[in-house]
Amino acid sequence: MAKLEEYARFPPCASDDDDDDDDDDVPTVGDCAAFYCLLEGGVGVGAKGCRGSKENGVSGRRGEGKLASLQSIGGCGCGCPKCLVESGGLDGDGSEGMSGAGAAERLLKAAQQAVDEDRFDDAFEALSRAARAAPDNSDILYRAGVCAINQGRWSRALRLWRDGLALSPDHPELKREAEKYQALAFWLDPGKGDANPDARSSSGALVGAATDSSTAAAAASSPPFSSPPPPLTTGGQDDGFTATALLPAGEAFDNLDVDFMTGHGEWVCSTRLPLLSASECSAIVNEAEEKASAAVAAAAGGGGGGCGGSGGWGTSRHYAVPTTDVAVRELPRTLAWFNRAMRTRIGPTVAVAAALGGGVFERPGRRSGSLKRSPPVAEPHAQDEDFPARAVCSAADSDEAAESAEALRASASVEPENGQERRQVESDDDQEGQGREAEEPRGRPGAPTPPPPALMLRRLRVHDAFVVRYDAAAQRSLPLHTDQGELSLTISLNGTGEYEGGGTWFEGLGSAVRPEEAGHVVVFPGGRTVHGGREVTRGVRYILAVFLYEHWEEEEEEEEEEEEEE
Ligand SMILES: O=C(O)CCC(=O)C(=O)O
Ligand SMILES: [Fe+2]
Numbered sequence: 001m002a003k004l005e006e007y008a009r010f011p012p013c014a015s016d017d018d019d020d021d022d023d024d025d026v027p028t029v030g031d032c033a034a035f036y037c038l039l040e041g042g043v044g045v046g047a048k049g050c051r052g053s054k055e056n057g058v059s060g061r062r063g064e065g066k067l068a069s070l071q072s073i074g075g076c077g078c079g080c081p082k083c084l085v086e087s088g089g090l091d092g093d094g095s096e097g098m099s100g101a102g103a104a105e106r107l108l109k110a111a112q113q114a115v116d117e118d119r120f121d122d123a124f125e126a127l128s129r130a131a132r133a134a135p136d137n138s139d140i141l142y143r144a145g146v147c148a149i150n151q152g153r154w155s156r157a158l159r160l161w162r163d164g165l166a167l168s169p170d171h172p173e174l175k176r177e178a179e180k181y182q183a184l185a186f187w188l189d190p191g192k193g194d195a196n197p198d199a200r201s202s203s204g205a206l207v208g209a210a211t212d213s214s215t216a217a218a219a220a221s222s223p224p225f226s227s228p229p230p231p232l233t234t235g236g237q238d239d240g241f242t243a244t245a246l247l248p249a250g251e252a253f254d255n256l257d258v259d260f261m262t263g264h265g266e267w268v269c270s271t272r273l274p275l276l277s278a279s280e281c282s283a284i285v286n287e288a289e290e291k292a293s294a295a296v297a298a299a300a301g302g303g304g305g306g307c308g309g310s311g312g313w314g315t316s317r318h319y320a321v322p323t324t325d326v327a328v329r330e331l332p333r334t335l336a337w338f339n340r341a342m343r344t345r346i347g348p349t350v351a352v353a354a355a356l357g358g359g360v361f362e363r364p365g366r367r368s369g370s371l372k373r374s375p376p377v378a379e380p381h382a383q384d385e386d387f388p389a390r391a392v393c394s395a396a397d398s399d400e401a402a403e404s405a406e407a408l409r410a411s412a413s414v415e416p417e418n419g420q421e422r423r424q425v426e427s428d429d430d431q432e433g434q435g436r437e438a439e440e441p442r443g444r445p446g447a448p449t450p451p452p453p454a455l456m457l458r459r460l461r462v463h464d465a466f467v468v469r470y471d472a473a474a475q476r477s478l479p480l481h482t483d484q485g486e487l488s489l490t491i492s493l494n495g496t497g498e499y500e501g502g503g504t505w506f507e508g509l510g511s512a513v514r515p516e517e518a519g520h521v522v523v524f525p526g527g528r529t530v531h532g533g534r535e536v537t538r539g540v541r542y543i544l545a546v547f548l549y550e551h552w553e554e555e556e557e558e559e560e561e562e563e564e565e566e
Contacts (some may be wrong), residue, residue: 038357101226104134111143117325120150138168145177149484152527154463154549156557186464241283241337247275252352252453256523261508266529268506269353274519275345280337281493281518285542287331288313288467315470324475326546328465338465338544342356346521349457350487350548353523456550460487463547467493470502470533470541478533480507485547488526492543499539505532 018328107130114123127144134140141164148157158181165174247255258269292312298310313324328338338346470476490504492515503514504522507530513522514534524531526547552560 032372066104081086100133103545104137106132107133108143111147115143115147115150118150120147123147124151136167138164138171138174140165142171142173142177142233145241152486152549153553153557154461154555159554172519174214180327180329180464181461183335184339184465186335187339187347188461217488241280247348252345252349253356256353256356258348258353258356259509261506261529266506266508266525267357268504268509268513268522268524268529269356270513270515270523271349271521274515274517275349275521276341276491276493276519278518280341281542284331284334284337284467284544285493287334288326288469288542291326291331311474315475315526321465322326323478324471325466325468325545328467331467334467342462344490346491347457347460348453349521350460350489350523351453354456354487357523357525459550459552460548463549465544466544467547468533470499470536470543472499472501472536472538476537477535480505480530480532482528482530483526483547485549486525486527487548488529488531489522489546489548490522490543491546492520492522494540494542499536499541501535501537502541503534504543507531555557 034331064073108125109127111123111130114120114126122143124147126138127147131137131140139162145157145160145164148154148160161174161177164171188265255272255275256269258267260267295312314326315324328334468478470478487522495518496502496514496516503512504524505512506524512534515522
């Protein structure tokens with residue numbers, strides 16, 4: 001199983017010597033505020049200083065006897081789960097007279113309480129202990145993975161879930177997660193299950209564009225779960241999901257504008273020319289609408305409402321706000337297309353955007369996925385109408401930026417392998433005159449040299465993807481929030497001719513990015529950039545929302561943690 005215990009590090013139980021009451025004979029304990037006491041039976045433990053007891057809230061002498069016995073067991077403070085954990089008293093090695101299962105059960109309660117209070121570090125550590133006490137309990141691994149996701153540690157979560165699944169192949173949540181991540185990781189593993197020869201032939205070149213052949217091996221050898229991905233179908237030739245051509249990194253570079261947001265170090269990249277064709281976009285929308293209609297019909301046939309007036313679309317993606325969407329993994333043709341497009345066009349575009357942004361994967365606080373406040377309203381914003389012709393480079397005069405842009409450009413333009421011809425970056429056939437000046441410096445001044453797109457591409461993984469529907473007559477907007485993921489994409493699936501309002505609203509810009517045509521891609525560090533769906537006031541707006549994270553190998557993650565501690 002995963003070496004959970006290696007991650008278990010409680011902060012020291014700080015002693016409380018501040019004797020300002022007369023409970024001198026009650027041993028002082030640490031600051032247990034981080035863990036609430038969960039002692040069963042309402043038995044108060046008279047532990048001065050234990051400020052964590054939600055249920056008992058005790059101080060005084062009432063539980064002295066109990067305390068004494070707990071101390072003799074654990075040797076630490078009050079006996080609340082935190083103290084017991086810190087003292088090793090719940091390790092389940094038998095020395096404290098408690099079975100591993102009993103210890104695990106109490107730790108699970110402590111972990112659950114911590115989760116309820118958004119204290120995911122505490123929860124993770126309690127679960128680490130619980131896993132040590134009950135090493136065959138796959139549910140603990142599942143829950144630890146959920147905490148890891150909330151800590152922003154996707155790769156660790158997936159390792160834990162993989163280990164949990166090995167213990168309990170029928171664990172429903174673990175199975176569900178495995179299926180999800182496998183379906184969305186298929187693009188990493190070009191040889192497997194892809195019926196589309198076009199995708200297969202271009203995949204090596206994509207990875208080549210990313211950098212070297214070891215990239216291909218690394219990407220292919222680290223799908224999130226070890227079993228092979230499910231077979232995917234392409235859905236035929238005439239369904240709009242056209243073959244996807246390779247987009248070399250250099251071309252992705254030329255097709256991206258970047259805006260840096262004031263004060264936050266956040267950024268948003270948007271494509272100059274659509275990355276998806278109109279037929280691809282409408283094929284995706286059609287499949288999503290077909291699925292929704294089928295859900296409505298099934299609900300009507302089964303006599304149950306079930307769809308809640310949402311026309312067969314799902315409404316429960318976000319725990320706190322309504323969303324109207326359908327998961328890409330539930331749309332077989334879109335899923336197959338998505339995996340191909342990730343490999344050939346979307347992946348390289350995201351990798352280059354991340355590099356242009358200058359450090360997507362800084363992970364301050366690592367937390368993500370929170371709701372901020374009320375929805376953005378559909379006020380007119382002059383800037384919106386300029387998109388995508390907005391000014392792009394805030395650093396045009398900076399020598400430093402020019403140098404780093406040059407380095408980035410060089411790294412973006414590595415020669416692909418497998419004989420794939422790289423299209424010239426400074427191409428003569430400057431599409432519709434919208435290409436940029438090759439020399440134009442780009443990048444945030446003073447920012448550290450961004451990692452090359454090759455590295456970004458190698459590390460990119462998809463956490464989830466949805467087709468989202470906004471309707472002036474139904475769900476009009478999405479409140480300001482951050483996403484669960486490190487990088488987010490919103491891909492327009494229809495043009496502004498079909499709706500008014502709409503667009504991806506950015507708090508840091510004070511405006512919405514609102515591509516006019518279908519097929520445009522907007523990339524931003526969604527885990528830490530406050531954004532929302534601007535209100536649609538007429539018509540229907542469709543987008544493809546994709547959430548990505550950076551994959552880390554176990555050793556890399558451990559190294560990073562060691563560095564963080566220093
Ligand atoms: O509507 C948009 O462009 C934003 C969508 C979004 O933020 C999300 O689905 O998480
Ligand atoms: Fe979002």
